[in-house]
Amino acid sequence: MPEGELVQISPIAQSMSRARHDLPGGSDSDELPILHVDMDAFYVEVERNRDPSLNRRPVIVGGSGRRGVVASASYEARVSGVHAAMPTAQARRLCPTAVVVTSDFSGYIEASSAIAEVFESITPHVEPIALDEAFLDVSGAHRLFGTSREIAWLLRDAVREAVGLDCSVGVASNKTLAKLASVAAKPTVRSTGPEPGLGVRVVGVAEQLDFLWAHRVEALWGVGPVTLRRLNEIDAFTVGDLADKSVEQLVAAVGAAHGAHLAALAQGIDDRPVHPGGIPRSVSHEETFETDLDDPDLIRGETVRLADAVASRLRANGLSGQTVTVKIRHPDFAMQTRAHTLPEPFQTGRTLAHVAHRLVGTLDTSGGIRLLGVGVSNLSETASAESVAGVGLRGENLAESPEPCQLAFDLGLPPDGESGPGGDAHHGPTGDSELDRKLAEALDAIRGRFGRAVIAHGSAALRDGVPGERRWGR
Template identity: 50%
Template structure:
């Protein structure tokens, strides 16, 4: 078959995502639970869901939901505590399989990765055939299923794998991108959180196609210059990012354990701000910019979840780290869950001197940067915390340790 007539002509990027990963591994270990609702997470009134099978999800169960609420929605579900060591072992085996196909593997988390298979076609067929081969190997070797998106860009491949779930494969060839992308809700675009989505909906922009046909300057006035340009490019399927294999892990961050469990979002927000400011100071002192922000949340029952977001433009500003960390936390919708620990981590670091970050700063961002650099100078002279945001001067709620 010639490449021109290939099912996946023009596609070299796969996004592979394990289906309900933790829960699927538990069902593999206990096959009698296959086809039944299973919840992985803490039990009791203070437990939190970390994963759920699709049978449980049909009742409205989702990650970060209190287990007590999940059981009200799905009272027949089996609740299991989870085994992170086992999940890590399965993840290592799956990633090793990916690397046996191509060296260009970019893990995003324990259960998903991008693959560039442009160099594997002669040996294994086109990208769709490679995707089907991987799905079969994962199932045969690990006893779990995965979904695969096949496209010409990372962004479209990730959306395709989501559309293929569970246990499917979807190819979106370059000529099909607009037909696939434009009917989707604007919330499907990377970078559109709850607040941005609200702004776009107020403008009457409900689908990606609606957004694509708005002048880019209109978008920039609504959501800011960088975000507006970013969303415009994505709405037309343009994503120049390449699959970046196994970069040496560079990250920095801070976390805090509360003296008593906290269920007040305002207290959590203040702590995220404090941790973001400290993390940004460490970035600036080391000459780094962060591409990705990750938060860590540990609940009263010690169940722990993380959430990450990759920034449009790398940063070393505490306010930008905080804005992202807070959006990630708020998106969890924790419904007053009791929290033991929170953390903020800056990841996928790049040297500040090699990244044209400063050229993209507007007046507001320049003011923030100048203020944070002044705080750095004060800290060097008078000690850490000599200058800090006013919000942190009177921290309500439980003291931390």
């Protein structure tokens, strides 16, 4: 730091620094650099902030229709066995008194942004994992805020002050241990009802192997159903069992790279650093439909609608992508995907819709599809774009805007077998044209002024709602 330069400390950080005091938790944790912060029942608690009548009642956030999926469940609902990713219909049977709430993401994003500000007031080394969780490297924050244990408790207080939500914090020497520690700090569900959690769990170096080895192997990142089955076949049920296996045994069971990785994790070795911010790996949207779609025009319209939503998010975050991926799930739950990489980065709905439509056309949809997804990966930063949400045209007051009417226009997707301008016959365009970019700018300006639902692409306007509102099924 240049001599004489002043360090700017945010009001949040100042108040947290003043609040240092004796706090519950383990022993001194100065040398434990990694925190994992995970919000407790995030979607549910945001909804309760919106509607206090939901407090202390079993609540399910997700799709409410026949094919809806649970995104989050309150701890009161979890007592009945409800959990995320469960079909909503099943959750209703398990907990008939539950209130099912469907919502768009605006409130969640707003709360997540406020939480991120709290994190960044403590350290610039914040790695978001999702809207409701992040890793923090606080090794440079001890002088101002105290031990990592103290920082963890102060963070909980600051998050509660900022957004009125609770979080659980794990403190440890690396990411794997911090993640497991945050789970151990969470509220628990008993047959008699939910019980408060520790709030903060510190895993000191001296206890970290005992703590780690007591976990089931499926608690480790990267151990999915297939890996779990293969590990169980060699009698590895806990991380302690895993630690007793040789690297050769693990490699034979799950492959060279994965086996070596799991062998290291089982010994508490995880050298992954906290990557501040950074570019996400992908941007995607998918929808589960109330009834199977088998009409080519409806499938085409949904493809366009999803492509438009993904492209809008790319532009809002100043990103471009090169690889397009589509995914469908058949009525029998079989999944198919296709991907294509363009020679140039793109960020417009027209380009994405062209390529996604071509890719969907290579899949067998004759028997109907229950789910469709469109995603973009291989991302890079581009010139910043104004946010799609809430940005007025030339700064005009949105409240004074006239009542909008719904508009629709055609993306101009060519008939199957033909290509658009500057494209190839199989995958469509190879990048964004100047016309594409101007169209996207106009879309963002109109939606920024009148709202996202006011304008849609051609056949996509035939279906109600926008991606994000229906992400958990209807």
